[in-house]
Amino acid sequence: MKDVTPLADGWSLRHGEARLPARVPGCVHTDLLEAGVIPDPFLGLNEAEVAWVGRRSWTYGNEVAHGSGHERTDLVFEGLDTAARITFAGREIGTTRNMHRTYRFDVTGLAGPLEVSFASAYDEAESVRAVTGDRPNVYPEPFQYIRKMASSFGWDWGPALVTAGIWRPVRLEHWSTARIASVRPLVTVEDGTGTVEIRLRVERTARGEGRTLLARAGVAGREAEVRFDGEEAVIRLSVADPLLWWPRGYGDQNLYTLDVTLQDEAGPLDAWQRRIGFRTVGLDRTADAHGTGFTLVVNGVRVFARGVNWIPDDVFPSRVTPERYRARLSQAADANIDLIRVWGGGIYEDEAFYDACDELGLMVWQDFLFACAAYPEEQPLRGEVEAEARDNIVRLMPHPALVLWNGNNENLWGFRDWDWEAPLAGDSWGEGYYLGLLPRLVAELDPTRPYTAGSPWSGSWDHHPNDPAHGTYHSWEVWNRQDYAEYRANVPRFVSEFGWQAPPAMATLRRALPGEDLAPGSPGMLHHQKAEDGNGKLNRGVARHFALPEGDFDRWHYLTQLVQARAVAAGIEHWRSHWPVCAGTVVWQLNDCWPVSSWAAVDGDGRLKPLHHELRRVYADRLLTLQPEGEGLVLAAVNQSAREWRTEVSLRRVEADGTVVGRTVLEVAARARSVVRLPVPGALRPAGESGKEFLVADADGLRALHFPVADKDFGYVRPEFDIEVEAVGDGEGKVDIVVNAHTLVRDLLLQADRLGPSAVADRGLTTLLPGERVRICLDGCPAVTGADVRAAMFCVDTE
Known part of the structure; x- marks a missing residue:
């Protein structure tokens, strides 16, 4: 049977005249960071301080001693980043130029020093560009000339940290006669029968050329075998009435283990195992009255x-x-x-x-x-x-x-x-x-x-x-x-x-920008904003709805996160x-x-x-939404569940101070996987320019809101609410916050990480009408007071 020797230990990274310990899998940056040679590039402005790393060549080394009674030994790299020259026992055994491939080299009989030397990705890309000629690009980096993670050269959300290294596991494989080179299971379902067509390819040693090879496969209690005539063979397995794999929300994720073994007259040689799922998938691109569709179809269900x-x-x-x-x-x-x-x-x-x-x-x-x-x-x-x-x-x-x-x-x-x-x-x-x-x-x-x-x-x-x-x-x-x-x-x-866009959580900013006086335009904030005119777009997005806060970073932070959520x-x-x-x-x-x-x-x-x-909320199986349409409003009840949704939707036309000035109930019957769109009666629609009224739709714990004007033009009353802090259980990090609203409180948000870096809340933005209450469950929270909680809470307040 094939033997495998992982090569995870004993690696070093050459840095000048010194050799540093290296972690494999890993990369040059993480090794240098662990050795204290470079600062953390994620903090402050440090990204620029480590740019030199990506422009240098680097060499990893290890001493590999092994003994094996097998006919063949392969050195297998699951991932090399990226342009590398590999030498073993003083011999060059191969070169690579692709981060996204697996590499296998015959190293039978070799032992001794193993070195993997990486050229700078920039140098490799430029050498390819010299051959192919220049091509257009949206960023000033040469990522299209090298088969490497493009975003390591930087993107409008990512830093330019151009890596090199043995980024996926490396091992020695010792084998005799033959090994499984590839397995391609083609899984289909038709008329209640699941079929797995397993396409196999083997590699043989010289002695294995004359041997008879047999492959066996099994899944769900079904087994079959095939004898090889050459290097390829096919095994077919049929499973009656298999349990199907479904996307979440459509059914269970039933998985089956597929086993494949290879053997000759003397016994087993190699094995392969994966989990598979029986399901069909298609893409409906039929032309229709609206254009050309693009609908995924799983197990015959349109999704x-x-x-x-x-x-x-x-x-x-x-x-x-x-x-x-x-x-x-x-x-x-x-x-x-x-x-x-x-x-x-x-x-x-x-x-x-x-x-x-x-x-x-x-x-x-x-x-x-x-x-x-x-x-x-x-x-x-x-x-x-x-x-x-x-x-x-x-x-x-x-x-x-x-x-x-x-x-x-x-x-x-x-x-x-x-x-x-x-x-x-x-x-x-x-x-x-x-x-x-x-x-x-x-x-x-x-x-x-x-x-x-x-x-x-x-x-x-x-x-x-x-x-x-x-x-x-x-x-x-x-x-x-x-x-x-x-x-x-x-x-x-x-x-x-x-x-x-929106900035990250406050605790994330404080960790990433230590000691910085946070402001939208502070040095660290600008460095950790990679989009072209990113802050300008954030500010314009806020200003269309709110007065842009000046000199109040906490408020700016809340509003940008609020607008992100509302926009999506x-x-x-x-x-x-x-x-x-x-x-x-x-x-x-x-x-x-x-x-x-x-x-x-x-x-x-x-x-x-x-x-x-x-x-x-908006991706839940059932969603209520109020949509402007022409001069009117439409109530849409979206039912992506597998069951019919019959409900009564309460519509209330409400003034800014909470007074209800109109109400009605709409009967909704939405079939499974369907949408019902109903016009909102004219008497319930808030006046388009008044800034004094809004519409609320409620059904089965779901709520939709419609405000006819921007927040800065709406006549909000000053929000008033009480806060109660309740310990939960033994009090180990679990706290409930109960908020009782006395006025309209729109888009209330408790930023739990302001209470403690590990604290998390079970809900986000919440709108309360006068007299309503909400319970917010916190986990990982230190002991807090009502004053602490209030300081970490924000809501829409135009005053």
Whole structure:
């Protein structure tokens, strides 16, 4: 049987004349940080202090002694970042130039010093650019000339920390006769029968060429075997009435263990095991009266995708543990998210990411790794792109959560709208990848899943790539130039990117900017704001609704987080109310890779912004929303659950002081997976310009609000409320805060991290009418008083 020797210990990093201890998996930055050579680049202005690291070459070394009775020994690197030369026992055994591939080298009989020397990614990129010629790019960094995590060169939410290192595990594999080289399980379901077609490929030693090889496979109690005639074979397994894998909210996440073993006459040689799920997935792109659809269909059920975009969770991805993946993805599930789009400027994530998605029912939309640039299609890149795609399609295809392959992020749009065509003058720019190579590879290797050429993409050049009526759509003009109410201006078929910025939690800022007198324009705040005119856009977003606070950072911080939550909610509520024309929203973005002002719902320290709590509300199975439409208002009852929703909706027209001046009840009967839209009676609609009235809709614990004017034009009374602090249980970090409102209290927010860095609250923005109360449950909270809590509370107050 094959033996495996992990090579995690004993590594060192050459730094000048010295050798520093190195952690593998890891990277140069984390090793230098642990050795005290560089400051933490996430703190203050330190990013600039460590820029030199990415422009130098680095060498990792280890002394490898091993003995094996097997015929063959392979040195296997699951990830090298990026341009590397490997020597073992004084011999060069290989070179690499792709972060996103696995590498295997025959090192039979070798022992002694092992060195992995990394060139600067900048030098490698420039050498490739010299061969292929220049290409347009949205950032002044050469990331499209090297197959490396593009965002390590910096993005409008991330630092420029250009890494190098052995970023995924490395091992020795000792084997004889033959080994399993690849397994591709094609899982389908038809007429109640699940089928697994297992396509196997083996590699043999010289002695193994004449041996008879047998492979056995088993799943769900079914077994089959096949004898090899050459290097490839196919095993088919059928499972009657398998329990299906469903996205969260649609059913259970049933998983089955698939085992494959390889043997010869003498016994077992190798084994492979993964979990799979039986389910079907399709993409309905049918043309209709509204344009061209883009609807995911899982197990025959049409799905409104409640999604978020995912970026690498750390600019040093080797630091992201399985536990961290689980925590972050659990935060997504807690927000009623059911789809994660792995964005094309990052990485193909670790198995732990996809395992967690399988278990949590989070559908995965996987980009191939191209983003925001024109990519050369010549060698040496073309061969790397194909090898990388083959490697990762085969690695990821067992995961039932994976529902869609996507060719690129914004490059088809960029070619059309970002002034690329003239500078390119006919040179290649990636179209051949997205419309030729990648769909061919998906069809060859993983025909069980749909492929789309890009995001955004209208389906063909017959329409603008970012036409909202066709395919996927990115909505960025609103954040860049307009008020968030403009999200209601159209009904795209599928919104795969849109978002609004806000700063991270206060405790995150205090940790990342120690000693700084925080202000929107203070040095650290500006350095941790990477978007072009980011603060200007934040301020304009606030100023459209509130008087912009001058010299009051706490108020500014609250208002920017409030506007972020309101903006994203405005888009989702509008688009969900138009299902099935609109079939999904994918918010930019779930997470951050360091502490920064960004579009994320979870900040760089893992703390929840108010947006996260708002996503939990607007992505719930059932949603009430009040939508302006023409001169009137529409009440939309969105029912994405599997059961009919019959309810009575109480509508109240309320004055600013809480006086109810009109009320009615609307009967709602919304079928499963449907939306009911009802006109609000004219007598209940608040006067459009009065600034004295608003509308409240309540049903089954859900609430929708409509204020006809901006907050700064509304006649709020001064908010008044009482606070009670109640210890819970033994008082170990658990506290309940009970708020009793005496007036209208709009968008009350308790920023729990102000009470203690580990404190978390179970709810975000909450609006109370006079006489209403709310209980906020805190965990990880130190002993606090009512005064402490009040100091950490904010609400809309125009005085």
